[in-house]
Amino acid sequence: MRTPVITRSLIAAACALACMASQAATIKITSRDKAGEGFNDPTPVTPVGGNPGTTLGAQRWNVYQYVASIWEKNIDSNVVINVSAGWEALTCTSTSATLGSAGALNIWHDFPNGKAGTWYPQALANKLAGVNLSDGQPDSTGYDNFDIKTQFNVNLGNTGCLDGSKFYLGLDGNAGTNVNFVETLLHELGHGLGFSVLTVSTSTGSRLNAAGTGYVATGGLPSIWEQYMYDNTAKKTWLNMTSAERKASAINPLQLAWIGPNVKAGAGFLKHIPIVKTVSPATSGNLSLDFSAASFGPAAPSSGTFGVLANVATQTNETGPGCDAFDTANTMAVKGKVAIISRGTCSFAIKVKNAQNAGAVGVILVNNTTGALIPGGTDTTITIPAVGVTQADGNALKAAVTAAIPYGTRSKAGTVTANLTTDPARIAGADTNGNPLLYTPATLAPGSSVSHWDVTATPNLLMEPNINSDLTTTLVPPVDLTVPLLKDLGW
Template sequence: MIRRNKLFAALMVAGVLSLAGNAMAATLTVINKDPAGQGLNDPKPAAPIGGNVGTTRGEQARIVFEFAANMWGAVLKSDGPIAIDAKFSPLQCDSTGVVLGSTGTNGTGRFTVANGVPPGAKADIWYPGSMVNMFIGGDASPTQSEMTMSFNGALGSTCLPDGGWYFGLDGNTPQGQNNLLNVMLHEMGHGLGFNFRSNLTSGALSGGFDDIWTSFMYDNQVGKAWAAMTNAERVASVKRDGTLVFRGPNVVAQAPLALGKPPVLKVTAPAAAAGDYVYAAAAFGPTPTPANFNGSAVVAADPTGLACEALTNASDIAGHIAIVTRGTCGFAVKARNAEAAGASAVIIANNVPGVLTAAGDTLPNNIPTILVSDTDGAKLKANTAGSSMTLGLGTGLAGADANGNVLIYTPTVVSPGSTLSHFDTRLSPNALMEPFESSDLKGHINLDLSPAMYKDEGWVLNETGQMLLSCNTGVPTWVPGGSVIGANVYAKAKNLAASAANIGTYRASMQAYAADLATQELVTAQQATSLNACLSNAETQKQYRAWSPFAPATLQNGLTVAGQSGKAGSAKIYELDVPSGAIALTLRTLGGTGDVSIYVKVGEAADPTNYTYKSVHAGTNAESVLIARPAAGTYSVTVYGETDYSGVSVLGSFANTPQ
């Protein structure tokens, strides 16, 4: 197995089943399983980046995790809990590949006619625990989480030290780094339904029953659905590249919206070889493009005949596209030898039937490499004289068969954790649920065919404008084809609320974010207007109260909040809702030690430079603001520490106008 475009792995764990219920908005809860000082608790300082305001590696990783959980929570609906055990571990990192993340699904179950089949579910089909809980509207396995996720904690240190994780939330991943948000969205995707229960070695169905993922699979060569095949046919199917497809009606309908035309090698001369050739780009070196992959071809020669040693025809190769054959040594070794001989690009011909789906290596390569089938490779090698070729686009959909069914990843050599549990690498643009992380993925705004696949499986999706609590932003949570701008709005709001020290900062940050969406034309003018309506003072105050750990404490009329403390220069905010017709409003602090002042404003947080009322008396905690006939509204009371203080009481009271 050769992997450089770091592999995602999906593991399956058996579990139990139960009842039936309704599906509503999903909540994905991240449970930190890392020990102190490691992974999600890593104290190493980190500068805020790409919208991630965390100041340590651990904090930034936790923020990315919550962002991914909130995005999927926005797209999917469920009354049942979805708990995620999360940690960083030293996953595979060697000459055969790098594993970025792996996921185990827990609580797997199926429904029977005798016990009742919930609406939307199918009888005698295995479902992952997250879907079981969605269908029953509760927790079928309360003693365990619904998925267990691990990420490569050595990445950027002992594993690929020149690379590492990108913790930004904006999709602007620097070259050589790996986008943690994309990887987390991908791994959660496995726990939500991109997984199977069949045995790849024996071909047997688990307990004799199909699972919801493979229930939509069909092998074009044998002309059978997955469950209808024999065990032997299933064993052959997972090793036969390019014949197994996903036939879910939503995925098929949306494939033209998410996929483009397939990339092909276009040969214009000689006539004997002219035509379009399907290829796969290697997962190392520069991305092949018409600009860097064009010209004439020459067959590479060396003592092995396989370009595993220095080429003996370097003078012929220089400035041309080298054609080499698969075998004996790694793909990147062949490409490096061709590069050393002066080749401008490399074509690797398979030595068994079929097109290689992808290849990777840890060796650096500076010229583009593509892979073609054994048949096409033989034709190209036999017709190099006067050859002319470049890259272009073919017909149909990249990664789909002639009927628009999307290909499943089944390389000729079974790749545990990857085979059968992903879309194929031929999809173009690259999809989130392919087995390799791609630099062009923008999971923060586009989940491509994944929502459609979940809809096929039975998930209920949010089909309306994204809600911020009770306010409809008018921005669709997701649209067919996979754009998820509304989900990004929701995740961003919760992310900013969690980090903003006060309501003013939250409001300003959200308004700036909304303006940026409009500038990038990610929302229409009408959507921008409705989104901004959900960012009014009143609405952002509700959001901040609901989602911020720094949200103001609520004062109740006439009830004292005692035992308050703080540091010099600190500000604690309290809010009191005052109804229409109230009189004699008093806002005050008293008792304790130290020295505080209070600042008051209606509708937003006050501070020493932004207030309507204040009480500042040096050396005392006896501060008060009296308003004889207060206007109705939410009064924000900021207790500011002039010195360290403790044991201070805060009180807000008013009288109602006699009726």
């Protein structure tokens, strides 16, 4: 990342412009694609979901303009926000793919109207200074001093690149089994505008030095993010932590909260944490556990009986837990009941569909590592609800089913019934003070940890690490918290 030097003459000019009123922003998208590629792809397509383009390139361009217009209405700046956009061949396999990414191309510190000794992404720095700080500066990036650089996978959906799952280029949100490009681009431009810790290495906790040449354990400059990142275990913000403390905080699940005033004021729409309560003849089987609803299938009931629980046994030569059609024993075990299935090998939707085919009325999916489990995926043929629980809680549910068996009769084993409700004292995706949580899984996810909302938020938020099917294009409360966080930063 380039860190141009700010001159005295630039400061004087910026001060003169900084107080001008602004009601919106202007975002300029510039393509860097070659003829016949990306935005210039002439492949004929049929208009879809409100997108009138008749070539693949035109539809891609229309989505960019549509998303830019949404952001223009949600943020203020007197300085044009310049975005370099391109379609490129990114990492792929038949079952996975890098969708794309976006980020600030240039970063700044110690400019007019910014917080002294603090790193900012260029678009925000320009807004605060009132001028384009990179004007007249030498370009060492190769991208003409743009504020934000984006790149998306031109091969998505082709053979060998997440086969069959293309970017949906409609503007109506009806992506089905494809990847909603509107939501993906909204999310990535949010990162480019500043929704990212940016200049802190989450793997070491080190900050970028003032020259922008490397991360250092001590003496680096903080990111504008750090003042609002509060660790409930350490009882301090990242601004006041050592590198070692920031490293630990980045993998401290459900403990790192955002305490900015705009986010706190708008977070009241987050719902209370859903929980599953079990009723068992064995005292040890009466549990109260958190769960997260799956993104596919019908919604789990917010209250009432979920069903009698059933463990799914390991099958001979199985692909993975629940990944194959259920054998006779498992079919008899889960018919009319809620199947408990561990994560692993195949998709969540495949596991739930196999349980559904065997007669199950619901599924509890159990994580195979630490942390919350949000079962993602798509399958429009699934008609039973599914929820996810942690590894420890799932193991407790399995043990409860086993412990209840001796309490039955000779003809009918004892059973455990699961009921769904919410915890009136806790909010999903927030700490005990109502401050929304940042994503800090126990195993660091480079590029995702810390710079997203936690996956436990309900309803789902745009800036979670996953693009969920229930997202909208509204970026403010009572639907979303993206804009309030950016306003906390200075937008």
